[in-house]
Amino acid sequence: MPDEKFSAMRQSIVDGAPDTASGLAQQAVSSGIAPIDAINEGFVLGMHDVGEQFARGQMYLPDMMASAEAMRAAMAVLDPELKKLGTERPMAGIVVLGTTKGDIHEIGKILVGTLLTAHGFRVHDLGVDVAGEKFAAKAKELNADIVGVSALLTTTMRNQKSVIEAMELAGLRPQVKIMVGGAPVTRRWADEIGADGYAKDAMSAVDLARQLMAQKTNATVAEPV
Amino acid sequence: MRIRPKFQLLDKPLLERILDEAFQLIEDPGVRVAPYVFELLRGAGITVKDGVAHIPEALARRLLDLVPRGFCLYGRHGRPAVRYGGDDVHFDPGSSCLNILDPETQQPRPAQSADLVRLVQVADMLPQFAAQSTAMVCNDVPQEIGDWYRLLLVLWYSEKPVVTGAFSASSLHTLLDLLAIESGGREALRQHPRAIFDVCPSPPLNWSEFASQNLVDLARAGVPAEIVSMPLAGATAPVTLAGSIVQHAAECISGIVIHQLAQPGSPIVWGGAPAIFDMRTGKTPMGAIETAMLDVGCAEVGKFLGLPTHAYMVAGDGRVIDAQVEMESGMSTVLGALAGINMISGAGMLDFLACHSTEKLVIDAEAIASAQRLVEGVEASADSLAVAMFAQAGLQGDFLKLKETRALFRKEQHFPSSIIDRGFSSMDGSSPDILQRARQRIEELLSAYERHPLPPEREREMIAFAQREAKESGLDGLPEILRPEYAHEPGLL
Numbered sequence: 001m002p003d004e005k006f007s008a009m010r011q012s013i014v015d016g017a018p019d020t021a022s023g024l025a026q027q028a029v030s031s032g033i034a035p036i037d038a039i040n041e042g043f044v045l046g047m048h049d050v051g052e053q054f055a056r057g058q059m060y061l062p063d064m065m066a067s068a069e070a071m072r073a074a075m076a077v078l079d080p081e082l083k084k085l086g087t088e089r090p091m092a093g094i095v096v097l098g099t100t101k102g103d104i105h106e107i108g109k110i111l112v113g114t115l116l117t118a119h120g121f122r123v124h125d126l127g128v129d130v131a132g133e134k135f136a137a138k139a140k141e142l143n144a145d146i147v148g149v150s151a152l153l154t155t156t157m158r159n160q161k162s163v164i165e166a167m168e169l170a171g172l173r174p175q176v177k178i179m180v181g182g183a184p185v186t187r188r189w190a191d192e193i194g195a196d197g198y199a200k201d202a203m204s205a206v207d208l209a210r211q212l213m214a215q216k217t218n219a220t221v222a223e224p225v
Numbered sequence: 226m227r228i229r230p231k232f233q234l235l236d237k238p239l240l241e242r243i244l245d246e247a248f249q250l251i252e253d254p255g256v257r258v259a260p261y262v263f264e265l266l267r268g269a270g271i272t273v274k275d276g277v278a279h280i281p282e283a284l285a286r287r288l289l290d291l292v293p294r295g296f297c298l299y300g301r302h303g304r305p306a307v308r309y310g311g312d313d314v315h316f317d318p319g320s321s322c323l324n325i326l327d328p329e330t331q332q333p334r335p336a337q338s339a340d341l342v343r344l345v346q347v348a349d350m351l352p353q354f355a356a357q358s359t360a361m362v363c364n365d366v367p368q369e370i371g372d373w374y375r376l377l378l379v380l381w382y383s384e385k386p387v388v389t390g391a392f393s394a395s396s397l398h399t400l401l402d403l404l405a406i407e408s409g410g411r412e413a414l415r416q417h418p419r420a421i422f423d424v425c426p427s428p429p430l431n432w433s434e435f436a437s438q439n440l441v442d443l444a445r446a447g448v449p450a451e452i453v454s455m456p457l458a459g460a461t462a463p464v465t466l467a468g469s470i471v472q473h474a475a476e477c478i479s480g481i482v483i484h485q486l487a488q489p490g491s492p493i494v495w496g497g498a499p500a501i502f503d504m505r506t507g508k509t510p511m512g513a514i515e516t517a518m519l520d521v522g523c524a525e526v527g528k529f530l531g532l533p534t535h536a537y538m539v540a541g542d543g544r545v546i547d548a549q550v551e552m553e554s555g556m557s558t559v560l561g562a563l564a565g566i567n568m569i570s571g572a573g574m575l576d577f578l579a580c581h582s583t584e585k586l587v588i589d590a591e592a593i594a595s596a597q598r599l600v601e602g603v604e605a606s607a608d609s610l611a612v613a614m615f616a617q618a619g620l621q622g623d624f625l626k627l628k629e630t631r632a633l634f635r636k637e638q639h640f641p642s643s644i645i646d647r648g649f650s651s652m653d654g655s656s657p658d659i660l661q662r663a664r665q666r667i668e669e670l671l672s673a674y675e676r677h678p679l680p681p682e683r684e685r686e687m688i689a690f691a692q693r694e695a696k697e698s699g700l701d702g703l704p705e706i707l708r709p710e711y712a713h714e715p716g717l718l
Contacts, residue, residue: 060504062459104427107460108507154323154579155392158368183509184323184579186333201507 006042013046016066018073025077035081068118093145098126103156111202132166151182161193177212229602232563247474248282255279256479259434288485296492298386299417309533312565315355319574326582336361338704349383350670353593359389390423394438415447428461444488451494460502495527496535511540512553540571555592562596584663598639
């Protein structure tokens with residue numbers, strides 16, 4: 001029977017149905033299914049399906065936003081249960097996000113933040129028109145793994161470089177990975193300004209964040225103690 | 226008698242509904258505005274609370290009535306070169322691009338001053354472009370002077386009017402100073418404006434500090450402003466085309482309210498660069514047919530109000546010059562012209578406006594020439610359409626010999642440049658592809674290009690001004706105007 005419940009949880013995410021997902025999470029708790037199992041064997045698999053279907057062009061951005069909302073609804077039930085048990089969901093990484101100084105566009109950044117959260121990252125969104133120093137201060141405060149910088153305009157894209165400079169100035173560059181994105185941003189630009197990665201869309205940003213976390217982990221292991 | 230074809234997307238009842246909802250929006254929820262205009266708006270009786278202006282319809286309508294129905298931009302020679310208003314249609318190259326398709330490799334790379342100069346010289350030679358644009362951000366020039374330096378290069382290499390814009394509230398005044406030097410003073414610039422400035426609200430319904438200030442300062446300087454409202458249907462605006470057109474109207478009307486309160490009767494254009502938001506990629510395809518429909522629909526609302534209009538069309542989304550890019554560009558060129566939009570920006574651009582190309586610009590010029598021929602329409606002679614010619618040619622049908630044929634074929638037919646393959650054989654029997662033909666065309670245009678210098682005293686004044694401004698930002702020399710070794714010797718122009 002749990003298998004059927006897990007597949008219903010998975011499907012509720014694919015369907016982008018927050019009420020169903022929340023209801024299934026509550027049922028899981030009341031029927032004694034371990035919250036971590038509900039997450040890993042049910043809801044998270046739904047997010048994987050969504051990612052795959054999006055990559056194949058079978059799902060669209062509004063569908064994905066609905067799936068992320070369903071994931072959030074399920075986690076709103078399950079996170080407190082995990083805490084009661086003295087555990088928490090394994091976290092994929094801490095990300096500080098924002099749009100560059102002078103730029104007030106945030107649709108892309110919101111998409112990235114939503115999907116990163118749905119995929120287990122802890123995301124702190126600084127909003128729009130954010131100066132480099134502010135990125136650095138928040139990254140330091142949260143001990144962030146990744147800083148993500150968005151820009152929509154050709155004129156404000158250059159301020160992504162200022163964020164990297166501010167991170168260097170704060171001495172955070174060795175331990176914090178920086179990823180950049182936005183309509184005018186290219187891989188070449190990312191390389192030119194010394195970012196660690198560039199993502200062309202929200203779903204690739206999730207893959208990129210995972211890769212950067214893997215790089216960080218490997219680097220940590222490789223470093224002499 | 227000539228019948229001019231027109232394309233109409235919306236009918237009167239729908240236009241009235243769109244305006245009705247736009248007026249509702251500017252009152253409730255209202256429009257986010259910057260502190261720079263709080264007092265200006267409050268002084269007119271508009272409630273501004275928590276940074277949001279609630280604009281009553283009656284006041285907005287009164288201010289809309291003050292906007293000039295038409296005005297001109299002037300060439301350096303002092304004659305009108307662009308007429309905003311009515312159904313006049315003009316084209317200018319796309320603007321503010323960071324990258325260019327390298328002429329040799331056809332790969333995108335950051336644009337340099339030399340690229341802008343090349344594009345400006347080519348556009349100067351093409352009658353299809355009534356105006357220039359500050360087409361690129363030059364990467365060899367410090368960022369903080371990037372906006373006025375582009376304008377300097379355009380003014381230096383072309384006499385055509387310029388569609389431009391400032392990158393900040395303060396730099397607007399540097400651009401205006403530069404234009405005033407070129408025109409012979411601020412009053413001369415006001416009387417015969419050489420440039421129009423794009424000013425962009427942020428969707429949805431937000432006039433930022435920078436944009437608000439530009440509107441006010443342009444109005445007071447008497448230099449035309451062009452609102453470039455950019456609803457992204459489904460992302461920063463309602464997903465429906467009609468809903469996004471309403472938002473565009475609300476952003477334009479609220480911008481006009483700010484502008485006309487600052488200086489009643491100052492010229493302003495109902496313009497935009499709306500686009501759909503692609504729900505698979507999150508991109509904003511400029512070549513999508515729905516984007517063209519938004520452009521036309523938004524312009525129709527402006528025309529319904531009797532205002533001058535602008536749109537961003539003639540751009541494609543592919544990353545290289547290919548069939549997709551030119552198919553998209555050609556379609557929107559024709560639609561924009563048929564819609565009677567006064568200024569259509571975007572030629573030369575591809576890759577979602579991320580890249581410019583001079584090769585594409587000359588190909589687009591052919592689409593523009595065809596569209597211009599299209600809107601000239603069908604000439605219907607009052608005497609006879611065909612019978613009189615048949616009376617001479619009879620059933621033998623030898624029309625080629627008729628004097629009417631010789632007298633009229635140049636009016637009836639548009640002859641494209643060698644970019645368009647009409648089966649005209651090349652001297653060596655080769656069949657160059659479209660890119661080779663575009664390159665040949667550019668070479669022809671550049672070799673025929675001749676710079677028309679400004680009067681010497683104005684040229685010196687511009688150089689002195691530019692050197693002073695450039696020096697402050699640490700730029701040694703004036704790229705593409707003066708080489709660094711001569712930069713401090715203004716006598717050596």
